[in-house]
Amino acid sequence: MTTHQTYYVPEQSKWPIIATVGLGVTMYGLASIMVNGSQGESTTGAWITFSIGSLIMVYMLFGWFGSVIKESRDGLYSPQMDRSFRWGMSWFIFSEVMFFAAFFGALFYARTFAIPWLGGEGDRGSSNMLWEGFQATWPLLNNPDPEAFPPPKEIINPWHLPLINTILLVTSSFTVTVAHHALKHGNRKKLKAWLIATIVLALVFIGFQAEEYVQAYTELNLTLRSGIYGSTFFLLTGFHGAHVIMGTLMLTIMLIRILKGHFTAEKHFAFEAASWYWHFVDVVWLGLFVFVYIL
């Protein structure tokens, strides 16, 4: 290997402490909104706190990433530094996988254990004596206590919007790869075109997802409150949706940087990181499509 590359250690930085304050204030505000809200108190102050926190976060993100971009473009980063970023991003994505694993775990547990037990099957089947008349089905269209948790009337048909969304996302994973290839071959025009295509696909996906939510709430009575089916459905698709939005933002920023002439055929880790993230979001969707919508 090359001897004596430079490893850039930034001397001091104000961004981490700003990020700390930002995150702390945001979270505190968020918690206050929820707590005050549920106690019937005014949430104005809490919303203000939350907004201030969020603004600090936005400022921090631009500032921090801004300085990283600048350092990178000033040529301060060595290939070794690049490897640190790669490890960092890979393990971050792994942590995201585990985050989703918790929700998938909840879904599998409810389906294979809790609901059959409540319905009178298996080892803890005597639980059914507490819920007379409850029968285990999946999708769960009747809840053990339908008064406390009014069940959904119907569930989302996987072969309409979700199928279209699947096609959209898989295609977008494909287009982002094409864009990446274009970048590697120095074909900036092709790169821009395919990246724009990716972003458009993502936006359409988000739009459809929003439509689906509206439908669920207004027509199907499928809500957060409609029992474990609704709970897992919205948490899984909701966090996935949040990640899609994050990914789309990342890709958009990449597009802006590309339009400004950033990245070379060799050095473009930020772009790669965004596309890794995008693939990850796509894979999670495939899991969702199979386990939440179809099965």
Add this chain to the structure above:
Amino acid sequence: MRVHAKRAGALLGASLVSGQAMADWTLNMAPGVTGTSNEIYDLHMTILWICVVIGIAVFGVMFWSIFAHRKSKGYKAAHFHEHTSVEVLWTIIPFVILVVMAIPATATLVDMYDSAEADIDIKITGYQWRWKYDYIDDEFGFFSNTTTPQDQIYNRLDKGENYLLEVDNPMVIPVGKKIRFLVTASDVIHSWWVPAFGVKKDAIPGFVNETWTRVDEPGIYRGQCTELCGRLHGFMPVVVKAVPQEEYDEWKAEQVANAERERELTEKDWNLDELMERGESVYASNCAACHQADGSGAPPAFPALKGSAIATEDLEAHLDVVVNGVSGTSMQAFGEQLSEVDLAAVITFERNAWGNDTGEMVTPKDVFDYKNRE
């Protein structure tokens, strides 16, 4: 193994307590009075001794080094730093020991899980902070509340012999019969434990867990709730009285008759004094834990009832709170737990006690109508 282990346990216990007359310095698990608890005890002793022996061997070597291989004694360090066969050996030997432990453990576990073919079914429900025992075959049931006075807890009176381990209505079971427990809870998770039976089962709201016991010696057996369930988790004792079959039958007949009488009481005409009297005791055993004996509550967690708007003004709201509870708080729906008579009595009591002198009376029939109107 079994006899051996027991004797060894007794030896360990005796040697360590020798000279101590007080039973308080108990060092070891007690064997208990059921087959299960005895098996557990044996398992416990077996593993304990295996660990002790391994410990002596390992630390024997270590202390030998500490004693003999000191720099201060001029001992020069050897140079070895690996030895494959030794390392393999001390991987395999512990594994074998573990297998030896796992065999009896598996057998005991299988036995503990076999709750089939029971003679009596008792449904145990955990509430914050008392137990309810329903004899589902005979259609009666009752609550079991702690009876340790607050004065003892707050050190104003000397503590009694069974401090914190005494209840008003113990569970009663016949000896020699297989009893199946159906364990559940109405609010948070509790856990029903009687050490002498070797039975501990979590009471989980919305689910029913099964376990069983068969007690051979008559006696009174005590335990406690063993899952953190809120403020009074430490004050939620379990008491079980195991009695001979004849005695059990008598007791059961009485309970069944009582239950019948309770049902009849609903029809009876009540006057204010009677209701107040009954209400006071219902209040003491069901409500005082949170709202305090003098109705002062423990705000903000538990509102005061003394002078509270609900308890002095709107009767409908009062009925609603007590019958249906307040969801999302620890105020439960007492409509399912108490009879109409008790509900009427306690509401009447609350509306007239501690200076809440509304003079209003709520009859069992009012409650009955209210419930059916919903």
Add this chain to the structure above:
Amino acid sequence: MSAVIDTHAQDHHHGPAKGFSRWLLTTNHKDIGSMYLIFSFAMFLLGGSMAMVIRAELFQPGLQIVEPEFFNQMTTMHGLIMVFGAVMPAFVGLANWMIPLMIGAPDMALPRMNNWSFWLLPCAFLILVSTLFMEGGAPNFGWTFYAPLSTTYGPPSTTFFIFAVHIMGVSSIMGAINVIATILNLRAPGMTLMKMPLFVWTWLITAFLLIAVMPVLAGVVTMMLMDINFGTSFFNAAGGGDPVLFQHVFWFFGHPEVYIMILPAFGAVSEIIPAFSRKRLFGYASMVYAVGAIALLSFVVWAHHMFTVGIPIAGQLFFMYATMLIAVPTGVKVFNWVATMFRGSLSFEAPMLFSVAFVILFTIGGFSGLMLAIAPADFQYHDTYFVVAHFHYVLVPGAIFGIFASAYYWLPKWTGHMYDETLAQTHFWLSFVGMNLAFFPMHFLGLAGMPRRIPDYALQFADFNMVSSIGAFMFGASQLLFLFIVVKCVRGGEKAPAKPWEGSEGLEWTIPSPAPYHTFSTPPEIK
């Protein structure tokens, strides 16, 4: 693969900045390490003071000084603060200080993120501790916060608690990513994986555990948040959920978490015992494999905390067997330590004393762990003081003694001074006696049937509780001595040479004491 530190755009050469901004804005692994260690000790005092409240209330039967409601808040906060505020940050502090020194790296791989990881902790704990002053009080449902006590029945401050946990999670995950990236990418030339010091190895694996399970914790508190504030029913049977689901997800995090709290201590002890035995560590390779095996097994044993919740028998057996298996690799480690001491040339300075006590007392805690793993027997032990005894034996003389040992071992390197050996040995003996007095009787209490998390107890438990409280006060008071020793050592004392311990090995001893602000700007060559 080597690196020189880039001194680009630096007008002050290599020295720390002045004033408070040095600490606030720092990107230096040593500064950050020190901050972690100081923060962790402060949390240890805070969590310890809460333990003192607990022990004072339990000194006698009856309610004397606190109400049950507050008692529950104390146990909960004590557990949370000790686990997330004292032990974990202490290890991260050690990692920050030592990993770059041990592998010959100029700093941590992602220095700015490193600073962020640290400062998030005070932020999270500020929120957590502020719940004590909120209406309805602090979390009172135990550090395991089982639903529905923590959801439907939790105090309003629960929501703040949840966000505090989220922030801690972010901090841990980023800290762990940093450690992994550093170890995998910044090793000096020639430092192959199998040449790394064991402390580095154990941290590599710990970091992996952290990244794998902290997000699961985040997931479970998120489900709680939804149940509390948005009407979902993950943990409510009325909507088809299950309170036990909470426990499964929590313990999927929780069990690996307890190894997160011990593996770095294993690593540190594996450095210290050879140093004071003047003999190489016995079975280096098997040590590495053992740690790996413990980490992997830790993912499939979680339900041993839930033997009484009514798991089907097949599951019960599986989790029992898997848990028992962990004794094998852990045994390998214990045997290796003993074999390292065997026929060494031993001396017993404070780090060694703490390490030897670690091996003995951790093993006792391990033995009681093994007893708990036997499912049928656990029906008697579960949620009694026997469990409390178990985990304090693995945590106090395990994690905490491991940290003390590390602190004494590396203090000369950090401060450039030798600590006061006599005082340190006094600290050791007081801690040793106090700790055993406090926690050994808890075994007896548990076996006699005393449940945990109760503010008051039946009369037959009175005597041992009193003994235990006295031991606890003694142990607690001894920790003030530690504070004194460290402060004294920082402020002055005999000058420490680059390598103060005769038998120690490793790159950290090749640089001067105190370690310069920047080290290994040009990587060393390892043969």
